[in-house]
Amino acid sequence: MRKIVCDLHAELVRNHLVAWTAGNVSGRIPGEDLFVIKPSGVSYDELTPEAMVVCDLDGNLVEGEHAPSSDTAAHAYVYRHMPQVGGVVHTHSTYASAWAARDEAIPCVLTAMADEFGGEIPVGPFALIGDDSIGQGIVATLKGHRSPAVLMRNHGVFTIGATPRAAVKAAVMCEDVARTVHISRQLGEPVPIARADVDRLYDRYQNVYGQRSPR
Amino acid sequence: MRKIVCDLHAELVRNHLVAWTAGNVSGRIPGEDLFVIKPSGVSYDELTPEAMVVCDLDGNLVEGEHAPSSDTAAHAYVYRHMPQVGGVVHTHSTYASAWAARDEAIPCVLTAMADEFGGEIPVGPFALIGDDSIGQGIVATLKGHRSPAVLMRNHGVFTIGATPRAAVKAAVMCEDVARTVHISRQLGEPVPIARADVDRLYDRYQNVYGQRSPR
Amino acid sequence: MRKIVCDLHAELVRNHLVAWTAGNVSGRIPGEDLFVIKPSGVSYDELTPEAMVVCDLDGNLVEGEHAPSSDTAAHAYVYRHMPQVGGVVHTHSTYASAWAARDEAIPCVLTAMADEFGGEIPVGPFALIGDDSIGQGIVATLKGHRSPAVLMRNHGVFTIGATPRAAVKAAVMCEDVARTVHISRQLGEPVPIARADVDRLYDRYQNVYGQRSPR
Amino acid sequence: MRKIVCDLHAELVRNHLVAWTAGNVSGRIPGEDLFVIKPSGVSYDELTPEAMVVCDLDGNLVEGEHAPSSDTAAHAYVYRHMPQVGGVVHTHSTYASAWAARDEAIPCVLTAMADEFGGEIPVGPFALIGDDSIGQGIVATLKGHRSPAVLMRNHGVFTIGATPRAAVKAAVMCEDVARTVHISRQLGEPVPIARADVDRLYDRYQNVYGQRSPR
Numbered sequence: 001m002r003k004i005v006c007d008l009h010a011e012l013v014r015n016h017l018v019a020w021t022a023g024n025v026s027g028r029i030p031g032e033d034l035f036v037i038k039p040s041g042v043s044y045d046e047l048t049p050e051a052m053v054v055c056d057l058d059g060n061l062v063e064g065e066h067a068p069s070s071d072t073a074a075h076a077y078v079y080r081h082m083p084q085v086g087g088v089v090h091t092h093s094t095y096a097s098a099w100a101a102r103d104e105a106i107p108c109v110l111t112a113m114a115d116e117f118g119g120e121i122p123v124g125p126f127a128l129i130g131d132d133s134i135g136q137g138i139v140a141t142l143k144g145h146r147s148p149a150v151l152m153r154n155h156g157v158f159t160i161g162a163t164p165r166a167a168v169k170a171a172v173m174c175e176d177v178a179r180t181v182h183i184s185r186q187l188g189e190p191v192p193i194a195r196a197d198v199d200r201l202y203d204r205y206q207n208v209y210g211q212r213s214p215r
Numbered sequence: 216m217r218k219i220v221c222d223l224h225a226e227l228v229r230n231h232l233v234a235w236t237a238g239n240v241s242g243r244i245p246g247e248d249l250f251v252i253k254p255s256g257v258s259y260d261e262l263t264p265e266a267m268v269v270c271d272l273d274g275n276l277v278e279g280e281h282a283p284s285s286d287t288a289a290h291a292y293v294y295r296h297m298p299q300v301g302g303v304v305h306t307h308s309t310y311a312s313a314w315a316a317r318d319e320a321i322p323c324v325l326t327a328m329a330d331e332f333g334g335e336i337p338v339g340p341f342a343l344i345g346d347d348s349i350g351q352g353i354v355a356t357l358k359g360h361r362s363p364a365v366l367m368r369n370h371g372v373f374t375i376g377a378t379p380r381a382a383v384k385a386a387v388m389c390e391d392v393a394r395t396v397h398i399s400r401q402l403g404e405p406v407p408i409a410r411a412d413v414d415r416l417y418d419r420y421q422n423v424y425g426q427r428s429p430r
Numbered sequence: 431m432r433k434i435v436c437d438l439h440a441e442l443v444r445n446h447l448v449a450w451t452a453g454n455v456s457g458r459i460p461g462e463d464l465f466v467i468k469p470s471g472v473s474y475d476e477l478t479p480e481a482m483v484v485c486d487l488d489g490n491l492v493e494g495e496h497a498p499s500s501d502t503a504a505h506a507y508v509y510r511h512m513p514q515v516g517g518v519v520h521t522h523s524t525y526a527s528a529w530a531a532r533d534e535a536i537p538c539v540l541t542a543m544a545d546e547f548g549g550e551i552p553v554g555p556f557a558l559i560g561d562d563s564i565g566q567g568i569v570a571t572l573k574g575h576r577s578p579a580v581l582m583r584n585h586g587v588f589t590i591g592a593t594p595r596a597a598v599k600a601a602v603m604c605e606d607v608a609r610t611v612h613i614s615r616q617l618g619e620p621v622p623i624a625r626a627d628v629d630r631l632y633d634r635y636q637n638v639y640g641q642r643s644p645r
Numbered sequence: 646m647r648k649i650v651c652d653l654h655a656e657l658v659r660n661h662l663v664a665w666t667a668g669n670v671s672g673r674i675p676g677e678d679l680f681v682i683k684p685s686g687v688s689y690d691e692l693t694p695e696a697m698v699v700c701d702l703d704g705n706l707v708e709g710e711h712a713p714s715s716d717t718a719a720h721a722y723v724y725r726h727m728p729q730v731g732g733v734v735h736t737h738s739t740y741a742s743a744w745a746a747r748d749e750a751i752p753c754v755l756t757a758m759a760d761e762f763g764g765e766i767p768v769g770p771f772a773l774i775g776d777d778s779i780g781q782g783i784v785a786t787l788k789g790h791r792s793p794a795v796l797m798r799n800h801g802v803f804t805i806g807a808t809p810r811a812a813v814k815a816a817v818m819c820e821d822v823a824r825t826v827h828i829s830r831q832l833g834e835p836v837p838i839a840r841a842d843v844d845r846l847y848d849r850y851q852n853v854y855g856q857r858s859p860r
Contacts, residue, residue: 015234019660019817019818019821020814020817020818020821022757092755092757092825094821094825094828095828097755097825097829098825098826098829098832098835099829101754101755101825101829101835101836102829102832102833102834102835102836104832104833109316109369110307110312110316110369110370111344111369111370111371112237112307112370112371126838126842128842128845128846129756129846129849130845130849153836154756154835154836154838155755155756155757156756156757169235172234172235173234173235176235176237176307176309179309180307180312180313181313181316182828182832183309183310183313183397184312184313184314184316186313186397186401186831186832187313187317187319187397187400187401188319189317190313190317190369191316191317191318191341191369193341193369197341197343200343201343201344204344204345230449324584325527325531325584326559326585326586327452327522327585387449387450388449388450391449391452391524395522395524395527395528395531396528396531398524398525398528398612399527399528399529399531401528401616402528402532402534402612402615402616403532403534404532405531405584406532406533406556406584408556408584412556412558415558415560416559419559419560445664539746540737540742540799540800541799541800541801542667542737542800542801599665602664602665603665606664606665606667606737606739609739610737610739610742610743610746611743611746613739613743613827614743614746614747616743616827616831617743617747617749617827617831618747618749619747620746620799621746621747621748621771621798623771623799627771627773630773630775631773634774634775
């Protein structure tokens, strides 16, 4: 799991989701109340599986030589309150953060968005770092919502998934649709997709797409 | 043909036309009612010629260990109804999809667009995945049209060509002109090119350009 | 000169000025009425010094196994009428072409633009490929103008320089300022730079900057 | 210090902050009235630790075979008047320069901006190269300001830091937030962050973030 989570940070860089050290991936260790997360303030070039840290579900450091990411409390809160979640990703990716700064959900006007998010991508509350506020905002917004991504107001994106890789995929797709819908709206209004069609696309994608292995 | 089609997926990545696994290339096997296409949900890094799958013109898997792309039915429909087509490409490239989300054709205001597309790039209907609807929309829009690219509403781009490489070129050029015309229109109205000049440019490019070998 | 011109095409790719094969560099052979130019329709990956072709100042092929670039007549016209020019570059770079499609010169609102272009970047006429029209438009616009770049209406950019490298630099800087000024104008009006200050910046840059070797 | 400063130029390229040779990093030599800076007009590919030049705090060349950067006087002025500064960076990065061309400060609407800049990123005066004007504008704007970045009107960005690496980080983050806030404002007004929350975020980030080593 250290290696999986370490390697997935390269996907954040490759997909242009992060500047400097501003983004992190974590993964729940199956069968234990622990998760692996990026150390704080370490550059992506210097990340190694050994440098990754292990925390318990209260966000306390259990194993590792570095301080855990400053976003650890938010990740921990999500794992504590959403048992089905196996991976969490946080970025300040440009277009998604631009919607978040306006406190505006991304409307579902692309079939790829219906596939992955099952509707709009919602905005969560403004919350300060330092306690459980961010985690609470994420969970309150995503519980009972189809979207695996939430835009935290004035901040950035958190995504969840059954695995760390699924959460990274959601982060990549979130920025991709945030950009396309933004650009579409610059010159007029995109055509909405009917709710029944969004439902059909979402159901099909969740049940039919891919090679029948965990995403 | 497996190797050609496999390698062309790298051009989609290199030209920033795809995020995650959302794009595919296929190529008709000359002299047979078969085509090679990308397997579903496999990342571009892991694609090998051996991983590519072979389908018949009804979209049934004929050879290969993976499930074919979820867009296989659309590719198959195009090969079945447009015998001159030897390659098909599908992407959700950003700027082209932004025009598609607004249900708006891209006007011909660049000589490079007159060269490659012979006029505007048209929009096709909204169609759900799962049957022949997307294929029908592509063929109905492109038959009798000069453009090798169609913007499918709320979805993305399909391009065709005499070869898979020509279809990839059309996908690259489609995104390139979609972006340039979008940016031009952000600050005013681009000057149209007279129809007669579009015709002259198109005729010249189709007949004179390049090294006299199949594009 | 074949190697110099060949290698400079990699700068077009690296600086994101070209899609597919749509851009070319040429260089005058010192002391002879000849220039080296890219062959037509060949991808940048496959370019080698040996593949480059040599033409006379009427654009006729003198040496080489490939057909010369379809823009050869324009390059030749420039060399014929501007004896101080040692290099010519043509691209369809995105932001510069967006200004060109609106028939709008780029105003001088950046010190870097005053340095390199000495004022606005002008627009040349709409001209069809196939005869001397494009070359005439370039020369008519750039003769007596400080700018080494011209935006050809509905088409793209041509730049000139004392050397092919200087012309490539002008093409890179043209796209860079076209982009920055575009983005600045999206949210309001950039502040103009006083003509006297533009003159001072231009004079200084042309005479003081760099390591006293030919750019 | 030559090697540190040389290597940091690669970060400018990797983060897309510079075109051609238009950007430079310098670093104060600890305990001496000297700093290392990029030579003028040399491409980033050709930079080596040996090619870097050493200047005194009046900007005079002390050691090195090349002429120092044409921005040396501005760097020297900053080191002379801000003793806590150990590194200075100058770029024409696109989005930051776009705000600078409009003479408009970047409002603080992102938590990442509160973290790094402690509020808005201010604009400095228009100043011509050639004497102390640019240095004076930088120091007058940044003295007593939390922001380590200043947008010089119609010109570009200067950033400062306790180390050259910290100044490069500020340059990367400045362009990142300049871009996100620009894009956010294209489709409406971003929500401001309350001054008290900006203060809390800034205090926490300056005192708690990272691995307790100098940034």
